[in-house]
Amino acid sequence: MSCIYPIGGGKGGIGKSFIAANLGVLLARQGYPVVLVDLDLGGANLHTFTGMTHVKVGMEAFLNKSVKNLKDVVVPTNINNLSMISSVNCSMEIANLSAAQKNKIINALMKLPYEYVLLDLGAGTNYNTLDFFLSSYEGIITLTPEPTAVENAFKFIKSLYFRKVKQVLGQNDFKLYSQQVEMSSNALEVTSQVIDSVLEKDPEKGELLLQELKKFKFKFIINQFRKTTGTKLGEKIEKVCNKHFYSEFQFLGNVCYDERVHDSIFSKNIFVNKYSFTVSAIDLSHIVAKIQGNREVSSLHSLERYERL
Amino acid sequence: MSDFKKMNYYEVLEVPANASFFEIRHAYKEALSVYGEDSLSTYSLFSDAERDNLLKKIEEAFQTLMDEKKRSDYNNQLVKDGEVDPGDLLRDQNKNSIPIFLARNTLDKNSFFKKVKKKIGESSIQNLSREILETELISGRDLKKLRQAIGIQLEDIFEVARISISILKAIENDEFQNLPSLIYLRNFLKSYAEILHLDPEKVADSYIINISLLQK
Numbered sequence: 001m002s003c004i005y006p007i008g009g010g011k012g013g014i015g016k017s018f019i020a021a022n023l024g025v026l027l028a029r030q031g032y033p034v035v036l037v038d039l040d041l042g043g044a045n046l047h048t049f050t051g052m053t054h055v056k057v058g059m060e061a062f063l064n065k066s067v068k069n070l071k072d073v074v075v076p077t078n079i080n081n082l083s084m085i086s087s088v089n090c091s092m093e094i095a096n097l098s099a100a101q102k103n104k105i106i107n108a109l110m111k112l113p114y115e116y117v118l119l120d121l122g123a124g125t126n127y128n129t130l131d132f133f134l135s136s137y138e139g140i141i142t143l144t145p146e147p148t149a150v151e152n153a154f155k156f157i158k159s160l161y162f163r164k165v166k167q168v169l170g171q172n173d174f175k176l177y178s179q180q181v182e183m184s185s186n187a188l189e190v191t192s193q194v195i196d197s198v199l200e201k202d203p204e205k206g207e208l209l210l211q212e213l214k215k216f217k218f219k220f221i222i223n224q225f226r227k228t229t230g231t232k233l234g235e236k237i238e239k240v241c242n243k244h245f246y247s248e249f250q251f252l253g254n255v256c257y258d259e260r261v262h263d264s265i266f267s268k269n270i271f272v273n274k275y276s277f278t279v280s281a282i283d284l285s286h287i288v289a290k291i292q293g294n295r296e297v298s299s300l301h302s303l304e305r306y307e308r309l
Numbered sequence: 310m311s312d313f314k315k316m317n318y319y320e321v322l323e324v325p326a327n328a329s330f331f332e333i334r335h336a337y338k339e340a341l342s343v344y345g346e347d348s349l350s351t352y353s354l355f356s357d358a359e360r361d362n363l364l365k366k367i368e369e370a371f372q373t374l375m376d377e378k379k380r381s382d383y384n385n386q387l388v389k390d391g392e393v394d395p396g397d398l399l400r401d402q403n404k405n406s407i408p409i410f411l412a413r414n415t416l417d418k419n420s421f422f423k424k425v426k427k428k429i430g431e432s433s434i435q436n437l438s439r440e441i442l443e444t445e446l447i448s449g450r451d452l453k454k455l456r457q458a459i460g461i462q463l464e465d466i467f468e469v470a471r472i473s474i475s476i477l478k479a480i481e482n483d484e485f486q487n488l489p490s491l492i493y494l495r496n497f498l499k500s501y502a503e504i505l506h507l508d509p510e511k512v513a514d515s516y517i518i519n520i521s522l523l524q525k
Contacts, residue, residue, distance in 0.1 A: 151353040236343050236350035239323075244354070 003295065004109060004117045006039075006133045009142035010152030010159075012123035015223040016040075016142050018261065019284075020120040021049035022272045026288045028081035032115040035074055036084040039105075039132050040122035041094045044087040050077045051268040058086035060094070062108070063101055070108035079270070083114070097128050106135045125159040134164060138294075140252070141220040145229040150237075153220070157245065161213070162191045168212050169198070169205070177201075195246070216247035217294075221287060225254035252290050255283045313363060317392055318370035318383065326384070326397040330375060337371040421465060428459045429506050438507060446519035447512055453481040455505055470500040477501070480516075485524050491517070 007020045020036055028034040038046035038059070047055050055075060061067040074083045087094070097105075109117060119136075121129050133139045139160075143153040166174045174194065181193040199206035218241075222234050234251040241249035258280040264271040272281045319326050322336040343350055344363050355363065373379045387393040428434060437458055441451045456466075463477050476497060479487035488494050495513050502512035 145349065147349060147352045150349055154352075154354045230349065233350055236348075240343055240351055240354065 002112060002114050002117050003138070004119065004136040005291070006119040006121055006136055006139045007142060008121040008129060008133045008139060008156065009149075009220075010123065010125055010156035011143070011149045014142050014144045014149050015255075016123075017046050017049055017120050018265075018271070019140070019142055019221060019223060019255070020118050021046060021270055022281075022284050023288060023291075024082055024084075024116070024118050025079055025270050025272050026285055027116050027118075028079055031081060033113075034082050034116045034118065035112055035114040036077075036082070037109065037117060037119045038085065038087045039119050039129075041087050041090055041097065041128070043122055044090065046084065046120050047086045047088050048268060049265065050079070050082070050084060050270065052077060052084075052086070053268075055086040055088050058089050059105075060087065060090045062105075063090070063094070070105075071112055074112075079273070102128055102131055106131065109135060125156055127163070130160055130163045134160060137216050139216070139218055141218060142223055143220060144224045145222055145226065145233055157218070157241070158191060161245070164213065164216075165191055165194060165209065168209050169194075173205075210246055213246040214248070217250065218247055219250045219252050219291075221252050222254045224257040225283075226257045250290075250294070252287045253283060255287070256280045313366045317387060318374055319393075321366055321370045322374070326387075326393050327400045328374075329400065333371070333374050337367065340367045418469060421469065425459060425461065425504065425506070434458055438505070442507060442511060445515065446522070447515040448519050449481040449483040449516070452501065452505070452512075452516075455507075456481075459505065461504065466501065466504060469504060470497075472497050472500060483520060483523055485520050488520070 005023075007016050007023075009016060017038075017040070024034050024036045036046055036050070038044045040046070041059070047053075052075075057067070057073050057075060059073065062070050062073050067073050070085070074085055076083050109119070119132055121132055123129075141153055141156060143149040169177065177194045177197050178190055180197055181190055195206070195209060198209055220234070220237070222229075234254060238249050238251040256279045258271075258275070258278055260275050260278065261271055261280070264274045267274070272284055275281055313321050319328070322333060322340055324332050324336045328336070341364075342348060344360065344367060346360065351360075373383050384393070384398050388395050388398070429438070434455075437455055441447060441455060444451070463474050466472060466477055467474055475487070476489060478484075480494075480497065480501065489497070495517065498513040498516050499509035502509040
């Protein structure tokens with residue numbers, strides 16, 4: 001079964017596409033078939049990272065129904081085993097997907113015949129981005145060690161919760177419960193108070209809700225890490241999130257700040273290929289090892305389950 | 310988001326119920342660095358009211374657990390409520406601090422030197438030393454014989470002179486391939502000879518001549 005890893009994180013310019021492209025290359029290097037999907041529909045530029053200036057076919061063909069199957073809009077890159085679905089040719093209004101189009105994409109993504117499917121999401125917390133992110137239990141949140149990015153990352157997580165809770169409870173119930181919540185509290189606190197009040201008034205449903213939230217194993221990466229950043233920032237965030245949210249959080253690692261990232265984008269060369277032995281490239285390969293480590297553990301668990309049967 | 314409401318003080322500070330005061334103090338500092346107002350790791354995660362509550366609870370936990378009397382009252386309450394197993398509260402005796410100089414069983418140098426001096430006074434040892442010094446060439450075996458006659462362990466020499474056991478063994482067994490370079494060897498031999506109350510210069514010279522002959 002393919003592994004879908006959406007890569008998001010509220011703020012813009014924190015390296016979502018950079019992380020997606022480089023993780024893709026590192027996974028492909030090990031011989032796995034990997035596809036990068038550019039889902040930043042209004043601001044697609046993943047193709048530039050992979051050094052492709054002209055993309056003939058992409059997401060637009062799938063959306064306007066000229067191509068029926070999503071796997072037919074996959075184009076190879078000049079890196080072995082690495083393919084991508086670009087959305088550079090999408091129309092100007094494409095960023096505002098209809099719910100039907102969005103569901104069509106999500107369903108098609110599940111069926112892509114690749115070992116790894118990496119989704120590069122746009123900034124912000126609009127419904128499309130959140131739903132793409134929630135299409136997998138193992139979303140990767142990117143942030144940089146700055147208050148603005150940390151703020152947006154937390155906001156992103158809270159928005160995901162808001163969206164998920166609403167989905168699980170259904171529109172009507174959500175309205176019902178949120179009306180009972182004090183009006184004075186701000187929008188971000190509503191989710192947690194709704195969860196609390198569901199747990200209190202309808203423990204069965206509350207339990208179901210918690211079960212659903214517990215399935216998520218969010219991961220996060222701190223990009224543009226600098227020496228001046230306090231050490232253990234990632235570990236601290238991991239701890240806090242595990243304590244105060246209801247899902248599991250895993251810190252995948254820091255990626256050091258490197259001037260040459262700018263240079264690699266300019267030359268339309270993937271960073272880990274152009275500067276394979278820099279600290280940042282090694283950081284990225286550690287992250288890949290961690291992601292694969294997770295997979296091995298989970299496959300071990302599933303084997304155990306078989307044995308028990 | 311769940312807060313600290315349902316957690317006991319140990320869970321708030323993330324320490325085991327039998328944590329030492331040192332561990333509690335450390336955990337408290339760690340918690341402040343995470344939940345403090347200017348902490349980047351929780352920036353904007355909590356509203357001001359939420360953060361104040363969290364910090365209040367952390368402070369409460371610290372004040373209670375650092376006070377022997379308050380802590381034991383609190384522990385009793387936890388046991389009564391069935392939150393903590395009494396066995397978990399037993400503190401590991403090893404975790405208490407121990408003075409750094411007691412950590413290793415060090416040799417009492419004064420009594421060691423006294424013992425050696427007394428032993429060397431005996432006539433049989435005197436004869437043995439004289440015998441060794443009178444020979445032209447001194448081998449490691451001679452030194453070893455004297456050392457054992459006096460009743461000194463290699464470990465004792467290590468404690469006094471800080472010469473590693475492997476080098477001492479190489480010296481005593483005349484293993485020239487395992488000996489250190491000449492400048493070190495000379496000084497090691499001198500220290501060794503001093504412990505055995507032999508003339509350091511004479512021992513070092515004769516030993517080195519002997520070993521160089523062996524090498525050839």
